[in-house]
Amino acid sequence: MANIDALRDHLFATLAALRDPEKPMDVDRAKAVSEVAQTIINTAKVEVDFMRQTGQNATPRFLLQAGQEPIEVTPTATGIKEISGGVTRHRLGG
Incomplete structure (x- = not known):
């Protein structure tokens, strides 16, 4: 299971x-599946919160579509640089 x-x-x-x-299905087994799923969701929430607090704009891996590569985001002196699928995008800050 690689994504949402x-x-x-x-x-x-x-x-x-x-x-x-x-x-x-056995109810105990279903509860175990639910608990593991909730743990996965909570780790994704922590990742999103961390990205918000640190000013990152990339999509967490868990929220990417199957086969989609994450965007590489690099802070620069005047904004940020995003690299995705061979395309580099520069955004000015401010």
């Missing part, structure tokens, strides 16, 4: 398994 979409897919599959009358 994969986590959501897994959680919805768990929910469907819980509701399947033919072969229901």
Whole structure:
């Protein structure tokens, strides 16, 4: 599970398994899945909060789409430099 979409897919599959009358998932196992998912979400929240506090504008890896590369953001003397997929973008601060 590499991103938020994969986590959501897994959680919805768990929910469907819980509701399947033919072969229901064990409730304790479903609770364990939910707790692990919540831990993953909380680590993403911490990462986003850290980026806000340090002035970073990049998207956390967990929130990227599958196969999407993170943007490299570098502070410069006059603003920031973003590098993504071979494209370099300079933004002036102020």
